[in-house]
Amino acid sequence: MKKWYLLLLAGILTVISGPLMAQCSLCTKTAQQLGEGPAKGLNNGILMLALTPLAIIGFLAFRWWKSNQEA
Known part of the structure; x- marks a missing residue:
């Protein structure tokens, strides 16, 4: 039950992190x-591209942690 709360919290934080600026110079x-409209789309695209590798790394870290906990 506790992990569902953590997943819900992570989802909420991801949704409300929209105003983050994720652009290089x-x-x-x-x-x-x-212009402003396409700039927001570009920023959202950059955030989505960054989210995928972070999610994969998080999943692998979680699996590693769970396998070490059982041993």
Whole structure:
């Protein structure tokens, strides 16, 4: 039951982290030239691309932790 609360908390934090800025200096300059609407889309795309490897690493770390806990 406790892990469901942690998953729910992680999901909520992911959803409310929308206003985060995830752009390097080159992407920021490009986004400024595109305008506000496409800049938000670019920022969201960067965040989504960053989320996938972090989720994979988190899953592998969780599996490693669980396998070491049982031994």
